[in-house]
Amino acid sequence: MSWRIAMMCGVCGALIFLLCGFNASVRPVMVEGRRCVNLADAAKANGWKLEYAPDGRSVTVSGVRFAVRLIHDSAAAYWSDVRLALLGKAVRLPDGNWVVGKEDLQRTLKPVLAPAPLPPTPVRRVVIDAGHGGHDPGAVRSGVLEKSVNMSLAERLVPLLEKQGLKVVLTRSGDQFVPLEERADRVRLENGDIFLSIHQNAAENPDASGTEIFFAPGSRFEAASMHLAMAIQFSIMKCSGGLQTPQDRGIKRAGFRVIRQADCPAVLLECGFLSNTEDRMKLMKEEYLNTFAEAVAIGILCYRSLLSPREEQGGNNTPEERVNHDAN
Secondary structure: OOOOHHHHHHHHHHHHHHHOOOOOOOOOEEEOOEEEEEHHHHHHHHOOEEEEOOOOOEEEEEOOOOEEEEEOOEEEEEEOOEEEEEEEEEEEOOOOOEEEEHHHHHHHHHHHHOOOOOOOOOOOEEEEEEOOEOOEOOOEEOOEEHHHHHHHHHHHHHHHHHOOOOEEEEOOOOOOOOOHHHHHHHHHHOOOOEEEEEEEEOOOOOOOOOEEEEEOOOOOOHHHHHHHHHHHHHHHHHHOHHHOOOOEEEEEEOOOHHHHOOOOOEEEEEEEEOOOHHHHHHHOOHHHHHHHHHHHHHHHHHHHHHHOOHHHHOOOOOHHHHHHHHHO
16 A cells, blocks of 8 residues: 555644634624624734735635635635535625634634543544445446445545555445445444545536535534545645646535434545546546545544544554554
């Protein structure tokens, strides 16, 4: 297995700082009928630093370790150059003050810049869901079936994760149809610690391209699922450059039933667009699928580093030592 050791060390080393945070509240203000907060007030309350772009079109909010760049009149934010979808738009007012939605302060900025510590939970069992199957092929373009690509990636993840001491359970073992409710039920039946549902996208616009990852809002696992999504998407964007990194479509919220009903941190990963010729050709290549699967596995292992006691991770003392040990 060709692990990108240096890159994984960087990913784990960066994400481990998500364990520190502040506890501050800011009174909301109404802007165009939305409950918002003044970003300068929020920064002052939380100890963040603001850096304004000279053209006034963006502002960077920096915490102890991470920074998020907000774009005027846009719901797209950027964390470590990885796109993070906001619930509403960030806006620069005519007087130069910036505002963001109150929900985005609480559920997007704070979890990234000043998150509450996640409870230490051993990550031992991973449930991987290869979307569709059987009579449900999913997206189909130029003879390429989504269900087959999903299964191919899921099967590649199994040995990568098992080599790192994780137990991996697949929701389907071949080309069979499994109802959505049964897929989520496998998490409970198998005592899964995390759930990953793998899919491929399709759109009427043939230019639509790239990778995006979703977590479900409103569940008791929302914060942990967001961190899992961040770890995986960050790893994909940073670890697959050797084979042309896919376009970053971001980390997003969506109430997909298969992840909403999973009784653990859960994400749904759209790896690429079968309706896009370039994406489809990449997803048909063994070398690209292997690299993509390794990047996803690295993200899962980095998430494990955030939560698991060291004795649950093979006895190594640091993420770097664990990577070097596993690569040998």
